[in-house]
Amino acid sequence: MHTESNWITTPITAALLRGALDVEHTEHGVLPHRLPARARAQYTDGQLAMAESQPSGVRLVFRTRATAVELDTRRTKRVYVGAPPRPDGVYELLVDGRPAARASVAGGNTLTIDMTTGTAEHRPGPAGTLRFTDLPDGTSSVADTADTNGTAGTKDIEIWLPHNETTELIALRTNAPVEPARDPGRRVWLHHGSSVSHGSDAAGPTSTWPALAARLGGVELINLGLSGSALLDPFTARTLRDTPADLISIKIGLNLVNADLMRLRAFTPAVHGFLDTIREGHPTTPLLVVSPILCPIHEDTPGPSAPDFSGLGDGRLRFRATGDPAERASGKLTLGVVRDELARIVEQRAAEDANLHYLDGLALYGKADYAELPLPDELHPDAATHRLMGERFAELAFTDRGAFAERDVTVHRDAPKR
Structure with missing residues (x-):
């Protein structure tokens, strides 16, 4: 276990997030959104607000030599009156694209929903800490590690956030420096x-x-x-x-x-x-x-x-x-x-x-x-x-017969017209 003096704190910014279309700055951290602020402002429905702030497909992505990662988060857990407890949201860690660990975070806010009356009550709660330790050595090639001053063990880390729990990201700590991941070049x-x-x-x-x-x-x-x-x-x-x-x-x-x-x-x-x-x-x-x-x-x-x-x-x-x-x-x-x-x-x-x-x-x-x-x-x-x-x-x-078949090796991404 690493002592506190070993940790490096890296600000969580949009550059470290994939799958989010907006990042709201909160009192303590950031809240990923899957709809931009202008869209959210056009209909302030509670169901929509809950759904778009649940980070399905959103992940923290970065490159590092770190063998230990800590992430402070504050979740919002749903509780339905009269129904069995919902399972805790799951964070999944990928190292160089391969599953490496799963974990959940305690504490957090509680949203109690009464489906018989259509009412909901929000109660604030404390942040929790997610820890991944003893991470495997990276498998990047020599050419890849040259991008990080030739240091062996550099790897791509992905932390997929719970798809069904609103998740405020408060702090990211590692025992080695972090840099944004490179563009994978995929469609x-x-x-x-x-x-x-x-x-x-x-x-x-x-x-x-x-x-x-x-x-x-x-x-x-x-x-x-x-x-x-x-x-x-x-x-x-x-x-x-x-x-x-x-x-x-x-x-x-x-x-x-x-x-x-x-x-x-x-x-x-x-x-x-x-x-x-x-x-x-x-x-x-x-x-x-x-x-x-x-x-x-x-x-x-x-x-x-x-x-x-x-x-x-x-x-x-x-x-x-x-x-x-x-x-x-x-x-x-x-x-x-x-x-x-x-x-x-x-x-x-x-x-x-x-x-x-x-x-x-x-x-x-x-x-x-x-x-x-x-x-x-x-x-x-x-x-x-x-x-x-x-x-x-x-x-x-x-596949070859599908609408999304890759018919050439060049990515042609339409630039949206405003």
């Missing part, structure tokens, strides 16, 4: 979706299906999966428009149905408008529209969805659809309706946009998969399903 994949893309019940931040697919596809991930908030908001479209990326995907439909947000009359032009806005900044970037995965409660039954508290005594929380299937005739959305319309829209637009593609979400998780790996709460996939979806998306999108 940047910008993805937007609902809680399924956010990570729902994945085993950890590198195990959400987008993180798994990104690793298999050899790309850098920016994950704009926003739990409960993939609602075709114009400020989200503008965020996608203004974020540099080589590949873009949007997975939409489930939140629109389970929130009962709009009818088909509004949905169709809203999708067109969302795509139009993205294309203002990325006119030729491969753009993949992904429809919802299977969710039996909403396949033919409109929303809204509501919590089913009947199983809380056994530690189970489930969701149910409360709409009437007959209301589809008046334009209410179901997942079946959404899939059909998204496929039609993409087919129509693809006649003039060769870089626009469609992927049926049932190819990622369908009826046969539900029979083997049912959704535990009828809405969200579990850890095994995240792995299945990540592997399938990588196969369908990143």
Whole structure:
């Protein structure tokens, strides 16, 4: 164990963060955000604020000879009244791209949510400290170590933040100097979706299906999966428009149905408008529209969805659809309706946009998969399903036959137009 006098404190800045689109300076440190301040200001909804500040896909990345790392953080842990305790958020350490350790942090703020009343109470709490010690020697080549004065043992460190806990970063300490990691030269994949893309019940931040697919596809991930908030908001479209990326995907439909947000009359032009806005900044970037995965409660039954508290005594929380299937005739959305319309829209637009593609979400998780790996709460996939979806998306999108196939070795990243 290293004594306090050995530690070097490095300020946490945007240069050390990947996957965050904004960094808010707090009284004690910094808070990564996945939506920029201008977007956050346009709708101050508590659900959206919670989702975008949960750092799914956000990681600290740096180069160092250090064999020990400490990180002071203050988490915000969710507690649902009457429901079983949620597991602690997980930090995952990668050394030169390989998993090396996992840990959690105690203390922090508590957000107590009562789903029966729709109220929430925030209680402040103390910061905690994350420690990774006895790190392995780096495996960088001689040419690589020359970038750090020829010192052996220099390695790339990634600390993936918990995908489902708002995380304030307070201090980074190491027992050797830190420098920003080099640009890996990989293509940047910008993805937007609902809680399924956010990570729902994945085993950890590198195990959400987008993180798994990104690793298999050899790309850098920016994950704009926003739990409960993939609602075709114009400020989200503008965020996608203004974020540099080589590949873009949007997975939409489930939140629109389970929130009962709009009818088909509004949905169709809203999708067109969302795509139009993205294309203002990325006119030729491969753009993949992904429809919802299977969710039996909403396949033919409109929303809204509501919590089913009947199983809380056994530690189970489930969701149910409360709409009437007959209301589809008046334009209410179901997942079946959404899939059909998204496929039609993409087919129509693809006649003039060769870089626009469609992927049926049932190819990622369908009826046969539900029979083997049912959704535990009828809405969200579990850890095994995240792995299945990540592997399938990588196969369908990143291989030679996919929308994101690397057809040349040069990265052509559209510079967003303002």
